Every structure is written in C-alpha cells, then in structure tokens.
Amino acid sequence: MERMDPRARSDAYGSRINRSHSPFLASIVPWASILLASVLPVFVIATALPIVPPIAFLVLLAWRLVRPGLLPVWAGLPLGLFDDLFNGQPFGFAVFTWSMALIAIEIIETRLPWRAFWQDWFTAGTIALAYILSGWLLSGGTPTIHSLVALGPQVVFSILLFPLFARLVARLDRFRLHRWKALG
C-alpha cells in the first residue's frame, strides 16, 4: 500500500495529529529566556575591560523586534528589576533604560509599520549604542574618556551580534509554539 509522506500533515511546529501547543511554554519562553540572559554575563570571567555585550538587553530587543506584540510595552519594569540584580550598574538602571527602549520601539513602530530586517537591525543597533553610552554615563563611577574608548569593542560586538540573537529568538519562538504529544 502506498504510504503518504509522513510530513504531509505537519507544519513548522511539528505534526498536528494528537498534538497541541503547550500554553505554559507559549507564555513562559520569552520571559524565561530574557531572565536567563540576565544571569549569563555573571558566568563570564572577570575581564579588565567590559567586552561581553549586554546579552539580556539584546535578547529583549530581539523578542520585541522579531516577534512584535508578544512582549507588552511595560515588560521593561519586571524584567529590568531582575536584570538590575546582576548587571553591576546602579540599581534602577535597567528598569529605566529597558522601559525607555520598549517605549521608543513602540513609537518607531507606529511611524514605520512596514519594516525589513535591516531596519530592525538599525533600530536595535542604535538603541544598543544608546544603552551602552547611558550605562557609561550613569555607571555611578567617574565617566572618563578612557573608559569611553574602552567601550568600543563592546558596542561593535553588540551591533554585530544582534542578527544572531534574532535567529536565536526565532528558534526559541519555534520551540515556544511546538506541538507536544497529548498524553492519554
């Protein structure tokens, strides 16, 4: 007997028969991935220069830009509070900057409803640059010209790594909406 193509009934999120999305995963994955990314830089060894890009902030931007409408505009408040516990900046820095970034993207989105990826990349790059510079200004230390120069590699890394984070978020989004086999 001729068999059908086994993938005929499936789509990007897996087979459809006897399977369904998990509401828990669908709602938790964006938040959990950003929280995890907040803790991640702590594991990197103490370097003399700030080299590691602000991973949590880039993941937040990627979720917001790759999947618009998923994160509410107020997400910067709770996520920023958590990030402030680990980021080394004065407490409240992430709450403020993340909220401002999300509001800024909201405004950009009303002005430019149709966008290509490179425009999103430009937005993310500009916002990441503003984030790192305001981190230099509001670090609680003395903002010296030398520490500004030292930020160069971090800014370059952050801008170049954004497409990677966007792809990562796209993968996570597929995982978020994966259909799981229903038990029983």
Next chain:
Amino acid sequence: MAPTGQRRSGYSRRAQYNLFTGYIIAGIGALVGVVLLVLSLFQPHLFGGLRGAASDTVSPATETSATVRTGSKSIWESVSGYYRAGSKNAALRREMEIARIRLAEADAVRQENLRLKGLLGLRDSEVKPVAVARLVGSTASSTRRFAYVGAGRDQGVRVGMPVRSPRGVVGRILETGGDSARVLLLTDTESVLPVRRAKDETVAFAEGRGDGLLRIRLINLGINPLEVGDLFVTSGAGGYYRPGAAVAILVEKADDGGLARMVSDPAATDFVSIEPIFEPEAVTAVATPTETELAD
C-alpha cells in the same frame, strides 16, 4: 514584516482599556526606574542586600562554571607548553639559576630585617586570610568592574577587606552576601589605592581608569622619576591593604606619573584570599569626622 494588529483596538472597550493601561504602566515603569537610579546613585549601598541575595542564589552554579573554566584553561596551557619546549626549557633553567641567587639574597635580607625589627621591638604577626575562595564571576557587560567571590558574611568576610591572588592585589570587598561577596576590582574608576615604587619610597596613588589600566599619580610632583617597567606595591597607607603586595607595572610615562598594568589580572586569577583589614583602627580614624574624638 507586516505590522501586527495589536495596536488597533477597534470598538472593544476592553481592548482599548488594556492598551491604554499598558502605556500607563510602561510610563510608570520608566519613572520608577529613574527614582531607583537616582536613589542608588546617591546611596550606592541601598540595594546591596537584594543584590547579595541574588548573587548567593547563583553562586553554586557559577562555582561549577569557574571549575570548568580553569580546567579547560589548564588543558590549553599544557597543549601550548609543548610548542617550542626545548628553547623554553633552556630559558627557564637560566631564569631559575638567577632566581635561586636572588632567593638567597632575599633570605639574607629577611634575616637582617628580623634582626633590625628585633632591635626596634616591632613584631610581625603572620597574616591569616579570612577566607580562600574562587573568583566565581563578574559583571562582564557593565562599565563598572566588579567580580564575585564564593565566600561571604558566613565565612567572616566584611566590607572593605582586601582581596589578593597569589600574584598580587585584586581589589577589595564592596558588598557581602551570605555566601558570596562583590569585589571592587582595581581597574574600576572608583578604585584608588595608595602605592609605592618597590625599589624606593616614591609614593603614589593607583587609580582605575575603567579600560583595564591603572593611572599612577605621584604625590610629590616635580621631576618624574618613574621608568617603564617599575613595579608598584601597596604602601599600607589608608590602613586597608598590608604593605608590600604587588599591584602594577608601569607601561607608559606621563607628566604626573604614568600608566600601569595590573600584576594580577582578574581574568587569569582562579583562587583568591580575602585578608583582614590591615589596620582597622586607622580605617575608623579616617572615617571619623575631625570634630569627634576617637573612642578607645
């Protein structure tokens, strides 16, 4: 990408209110952020407890990753050690012979020191570290240079204690949690350390620049006596650090001092020892306003 229809609330009251409330909360969030930021800029230790608790929670995981990291580093070192092993071996042998001679000289100096101190009636007590812990992590993406160590209040670590690696000074304790503590590294822009040149009594301050180098500022201005390659050690002034611990090596001369590189790069540091404050009385004396008398 097509715009989402999320912003068009249509005639639904509920959707309109939801959207409106979202914007309100976002605005309030930004305001809360500003208030917290201003509070913590003027009172840096206000949220220390929260951060301490947070770093306590992740410290078991960072402990594990630190072990893996040092393990992988030593594998790489042993691989790269085979590269040009012969010439390195010869160079090391030459170096060791010189080091042996220097060691013998140092022994003689130590003897003499002991004798002179005996004459003066001074007594050097052996400094026992409060705790020995791993440098478990850092705030790698922030402009500030902080690191975390895997020992805290429960091990007797207090704010202000100096942190040393086998090579030299790393920084000092800024905040303590139960089982972890936050270290202000020497390269942070807020770190100032009194130092002196190892071979004479040229005193200076070593300030962090925030870009991985230390700025050496001479106290006595005039003709700059420093030379590239000079080693700086702690002078013991200020009362926090024990004198004689290696800090930095000069790499560039400037008008009022120079630029120096840390001897003990935190990235290459595995275990650190947390030592008691050298002269606690001096520290309290400095912190006491001049009008009030020091209590005995």
